[in-house]
Amino acid sequence: METKVGVKEFRAHLPSYLESVSPIAITRHGETIGYYIPARQGRNQAELDALKQAAAKLEAMMSDLGASEDDIVADFKARRATDKQ
Known part of the structure; x- marks a missing residue:
């Protein structure tokens, strides 16, 4: 199950989302406008x-x-x- 967050929430919590290991759907007014896909899978x-x-x-x-x-x-x-x- 993908995580969905609004643009404002994504901006407000950007540092924690950048540490995420799973993709995040970014929405505006309930519609997906983009995805954040982490390039690495966390710290090894x-x-x-x-x-x-x-x-x-x-x-x-x-x-x-x-x-x-x-x-x-x-x-x-x-x-x-x-x-x-």
């Missing part, structure tokens, strides 16, 4: 494993430095403010 296991490894490395680096997520966000904001000047 190798991509997920690589992402998990990267996250583990980042956590280890943060732990070694004694840095928290809040510290990194604060540093990022400070750097961003400096770059704008």
Whole structure:
């Protein structure tokens, strides 16, 4: 069964629809005007494993430095403010 969504809903929720693995019929006033057909079938296991490894490395680096997520966000904001000047 295909998913049908209106143009406004499709635009409003575009990021989640782009992650979809099944085709979506896009409608206007109840009539299908087009289809979104995903080009890839979601993330494969190798991509997920690589992402998990990267996250583990980042956590280890943060732990070694004694840095928290809040510290990194604060540093990022400070750097961003400096770059704008």
